[in-house]
Amino acid sequence: MIVVSLINMKGGVAKTTMAINIADCLASRHGERVLLIDVDPQFNATQCLMSPEDYIAHVAGDGDTILKVFDRSQRVIPSAVANPQQAKPKKLEDIEIVNVKQNFDLLPGNLELYRLEMAPGDGRENRLKNYLQKVQNDYDYVVIDTPPTPSVWMTSALIASDFYLIPVKADPISLTGIDLLRSIIEEKKDNFGLNLECAGLVLTLTEANTKVFQRAKENLENDQYWRRYLYPVSLPKRVGIAQGQLEQMHILSGDNSEAKIAITGITTEFTNRVEENE
Ligand SMILES: Nc1ncnc2c1ncn2[C@@H]1O[C@H](COP(=O)(O)OP(=O)(O)OP(=O)(O)O)[C@@H](O)[C@H]1O
Numbered sequence: 001m002i003v004v005s006l007i008n009m010k011g012g013v014a015k016t017t018m019a020i021n022i023a024d025c026l027a028s029r030h031g032e033r034v035l036l037i038d039v040d041p042q043f044n045a046t047q048c049l050m051s052p053e054d055y056i057a058h059v060a061g062d063g064d065t066i067l068k069v070f071d072r073s074q075r076v077i078p079s080a081v082a083n084p085q086q087a088k089p090k091k092l093e094d095i096e097i098v099n100v101k102q103n104f105d106l107l108p109g110n111l112e113l114y115r116l117e118m119a120p121g122d123g124r125e126n127r128l129k130n131y132l133q134k135v136q137n138d139y140d141y142v143v144i145d146t147p148p149t150p151s152v153w154m155t156s157a158l159i160a161s162d163f164y165l166i167p168v169k170a171d172p173i174s175l176t177g178i179d180l181l182r183s184i185i186e187e188k189k190d191n192f193g194l195n196l197e198c199a200g201l202v203l204t205l206t207e208a209n210t211k212v213f214q215r216a217k218e219n220l221e222n223d224q225y226w227r228r229y230l231y232p233v234s235l236p237k238r239v240g241i242a243q244g245q246l247e248q249m250h251i252l253s254g255d256n257s258e259a260k261i262a263i264t265g266i267t268t269e270f271t272n273r274v275e276e277n278e
């Protein structure tokens with residue numbers, strides 16, 4: 001089982017879009033068994049994979065979310081006839097996953113992560129890794145969508161991952177952020193003794209004929225460190241991609257052939273790099 005986090009501390013660079021579409025491509029084109037985990041409290045990936053009605057019904061029906069992995073505290077159940085009872089948290093291996101489509105499962109996100117971050121909880125960073133150990137025979141790939149802000153959720157995603165993939169918006173400002181991201185990841189690797197590799201850097205939201213895109217690409221191609229990580233294929237900016245997300249539509253099921261070629265190429269580049277590293 002290979003675990004990859006989509007990561008960038010800059011917001012709106014298409015982390016979520018890449019996470020769901022790479023996961024979809026791995027499942028539908030490569031025939032891999034894929035689990036997507038949404039550790040972003042904003043739960044955008046979940047919104048792209050479940051309709052609002054389905055998500056509300058899921059939570060109202062006591063369906064599991066990422067909260068079950070992180071919140072291991074005992075619940076107090078009030079009782080009118082006896083002393084209050086303590087309910088044990090669900091066993092990690094009993095957490096129920098949502099099936100999105102063939103080969104593609106989701107552990108949905110939860111807004112409550114915001115609140116949980118404020119509450120004490122020792123060792124919370126390691127819980128996602130512990131959980132993934134329980135499901136390691138069930139999946140070929142786990143794709144984790146992370147929040148843009150440094151948080152215990154971002155750290156736990158890195159601890160649980162073998163690889164990280166960086167989507168970068170093709171503009172000069174976004175490029176400056178990736179060196180900072182790299183230093184933060186190196187620090188986490190040292191602090192937690194992680195065996196974590198960069199699976200690459202993908203330019204996103206690109207507009208091929210603009211100077212901004214050409215310059216961003218050239219800067220990376222000439223960068224001593226980053227050039228070996230840069231993917232030859234980038235994700236073009238297309239309004240249809242954003243519109244489709246609201247209807248839980250993925251790039252491969254849409255009608256934009258350029259975007260389809262891009263996500264197919266990006267996914268193949270990703271699997272090749274991962275296999276080289278294995
Ligand atoms: N290729 C694309 N073409 C057009 N719009 C896109 C494309 N990719 C993503 N978007 C849109 O850009 C916005 C940001 O994308 P996305 O949510 O994937 O970024 P993110 O990095 O996950 O953001 P956040 O940091 O808030 O989690 C969304 O509204 C999304 O629909």
Ligand SMILES: [Mg+2]
Nearest residue numbers: 015016040044
């Ligand atoms: Mg996101």
